[in-house]
Amino acid sequence: MKKKYSFWERITSDTPSFFKKVQILGAGLVAISVSLTGVGIIPVAVTGIIAAVGTTMGAIAQLAVKQSEPDTTASEK
Numbered sequence: 001m002k003k004k005y006s007f008w009e010r011i012t013s014d015t016p017s018f019f020k021k022v023q024i025l026g027a028g029l030v031a032i033s034v035s036l037t038g039v040g041i042i043p044v045a046v047t048g049i050i051a052a053v054g055t056t057m058g059a060i061a062q063l064a065v066k067q068s069e070p071d072t073t074a075s076e077k
Helices: 007-012 017-036 044-062
Strands: none
16 A cells, blocks of 8 residues: 655655756746846746746656665555
8 A cells, every 4th residue: 555645754754866857957947937037038928938837847856755775555456
């Protein structure tokens, strides 16, 4: 049976390496959108969308949990 994590356990548990890379990519998108805000040619709506996508990527990737033991429920059937 799979362990059900509370919200706090999900945030504080170890994150898989793929999702750590997604977090870095999301933070990079936010940094790019902040730096593009100073450019007068690019609309504010575009930089706002880039910032929202980057923030969402980072937040969702933080909730991924590394499995400590293999999931055997699929092989038992």
